[in-house]
Amino acid sequence: MRFFIDTADTTEIAELAAAGLVDGVTTNPSLIAKTGRPIKDVIKEICGMIDGPVSAEVTASRLDGMIAEGERLAGIAKNVAVKVPSTFDGFRACRALSAQGMAVNVTLCFSANQALLAAKAGARFISPFVGRLDDLGLDGMEVIREIRMIYDNDNSFKTEILASSIRTPLHVKQAAIAGADIATVPPAVLRNLAQHPLTEKGLASFLADWDKTGQAIL
Numbered sequence: 160m161r162f163f164i165d166t167a168d169t170t171e172i173a174e175l176a177a178a179g180l181v182d183g184v185t186t187n188p189s190l191i192a193k194t195g196r197p198i199k200d201v202i203k204e205i206c207g208m209i210d211g212p213v214s215a216e217v218t219a220s221r222l223d224g225m226i227a228e229g230e231r232l233a234g235i236a237k238n239v240a241v242k243v244p245s246t247f248d249g250f251r252a253c254r255a256l257s258a259q260g261m262a263v264n265v266t267l268c269f270s271a272n273q274a275l276l277a278a279k280a281g282a283r284f285i286s287p288f289v290g291r292l293d294d295l296g297l298d299g300m301e302v303i304r305e306i307r308m309i310y311d312n313d314n315s316f317k318t319e320i321l322a323s324s325i326r327t328p329l330h331v332k333q334a335a336i337a338g339a340d341i342a343t344v345p346p347a348v349l350r351n352l353a354q355h356p357l358t359e360k361g362l363a364s365f366l367a368d369w370d371k372t373g374q375a376i377l
């Protein structure tokens with residue numbers, strides 16, 4: 160499973176990219192708003208830092224506006240993936256933009272049927288929002304499992320499952336087990352994947368014993 164990071168913070172992206180942990184980046188209007196910078200500048204900067212896809216989301220809600228904004232966003236850099244919402248017009252925009260050769264990420268997906276429509280519209284990515292379903296007491300990971308089965312049942316579907324709204328290390332593990340192709344993970348959660356209290360405890364005791372030997376490897 161590949162890792163995208165879910166942030167528009169270029170400092171975080173640079174640090175995690177240097178650690179070899181970033182296969183792509185996802186942004187959304189809320190994440191861009193947090194930077195306080197123009198979307199074009201932020202997306203251009205991120206695209207220059209990362210070889211993989213960088214998702215930038217349209218904000219129009221009608222078909223024509225989505226297509227025009229998608230074309231503008233895709234013009235920022237070759238590795239932009241245009242994000243459109245899982246609405247009727249969003250699926251139509253996905254079809255139109257995909258037909259022009261653009262990578263389209265269909266976002267705000269909360270059901271397997273929406274993912275089915277996205278695949279039929281030629282989406283490069285489908286983004287099921289696991290955490291937001293869990294927030295409602297539903298099982299977000301079940302949607303990932305359903306989409307995996309549906310996509311595996313039809314060889315003509317080329318859409319990749321991009322597990323989104325990931326909130327915890329448990330979500331990351333469950334998404335990998337459920338067969339997601341990619342998880343887009345907030346930087347703090349990505350760092351937490353390395354943490355285990357028994358690793359910390361074991362390391363402290365190994366180093367305490369090592370100190371007693373008076374040895375040095377170098």
Ligand code: E4P
Binds near residue numbers: 165290291
């Ligand atoms: C994905 O592309 C979205 O930006 C993101 O995963 C949303 O996560 P949230 O539900 O934690 O805001």
